[in-house]
Amino acid sequence: MFLSLRFTSHHFLCDNSIILSRTLFSLRRNCSFTSPLKVNPKAVSFFNKSIDGVQQAGPNSNNLSVNSVDNTFPFPDGSGLEDALIGYISGKKKATEVAHSIWKHFVQKGDTVVDATCGNGYDTLAMLKLVADDSGNGCVYGMDIQTVALENTSLLLDRLVHPNERMLIKLFPVCHSRMEDVIPKDTFVRLVAFNLGYLPGGDKSILTVSETTLPALQAASRILGPGGLISLVVYVGHPGGREEFETVQTFASGLSTENWICCKIEMVNRQAAPVIVLLFKK
Structure with a gap:
């Protein structure tokens, strides 16, 4: 299995590869990549959490030795991002698990977030756990055009969430392209998440499509606050999925x-595998 990290903004790129942990160093040593993992630690906020041991290579350096990285991985303990990414690379974890782990580095207790495609409610639940605090702050706006999706989401939440936290979730039977109709103006939104495709276990003829996904992305970019993230898991294996991904791209x-x-983030030799797309607003 191959992992291709393709960045659409030059801010992510640098001339020297940085090995972020000894686990990733071992993976890099034993696996073949289409290109080195290249990251500029100053480019993305979640890489700035605790990069004390990583030193930028000088202009004459070709790469960074593993000895330049201390034993502290540059993500908070318990974040699970490294495990999720390694699991995804090795085929043991889902793209949504990687996305959930990334969200933890942007979302804070008390934040407002948006689940633009509720589906069966697992993203909604993950968001709630990130924003709910002991004072009853935090808010999750969820939406889906399918009644069965909102019903499934409600059943999941009613089963797993304390009633006090359940009140922090607002569900709407609307298309994601209309998110600005249900989210109050001037609300500071930290995260907008999409799962693009069809409802798992549902009617596969009902799909997200470019005609509504594009205005939804435009709306998400307007409501998102600085330091926020638009997260997409784009399923491309069904008819029209690849075209919708091209719209996102x-x-x-x-x-x-x-x-x-x-x-x-996408798989190179698995054309039907979902693609993770992350849009960070500075």
């Missing part, structure tokens, strides 16, 4: 490099 590529950092 075209939208991301057109965002200003002054205000946005955009990247994608």
Whole structure:
């Protein structure tokens, strides 16, 4: 299995590869990649959490030795991002698990977040756990055009969530392209998440499509606050899925490099595998 990290903004790129942990060093040593893992630690906020042991290579250096990295991985303990990413690379974890782990580095207790495609409610639940605090703050706006999706989401939440936390979730039977109709104006939104495709276990003829996904992305970019993230898991294995992904990619590529950092994670030799797209607003 191969992992391709393709970045749509030059802010992510540097001339020297950085090995972020000894686990990733071992993976890099034993696996073949289409290109080195290249990251600029100053480009993305979640890489700035605790990069004390990583030193930028000098202009004459070709790469960084593993000895330049201390034993502290640059993510908070318990975040699970490294395990999720390694699990995804090795085929043991889902793309949604990687996305959930990434969210933890952007979302804080008390934040407002948006689940633009509720589906069966697992993203909604993950968001709630990130924003709910002991004072009853935090809010999750969820939406889906399918009644069965909202019913499934409600059943999941009613079963697993304390009633006090359940009150922090607002569900709407609307298309994600209309998110601005249900989210109050001037609300500071930290995260907008999409799962694009069809409802797992549902009617496969009902799909997200470019005609509504594009205006939904445009709306998400308007309501998202600085330091926020648009997260997409784009399923491409069904008819029309690849075309919808191209719409997402075209939208991301057109965002200003002054205000946005955009990247994608995709499998190279599994054409039907979902693609993770991340749009960070500076």
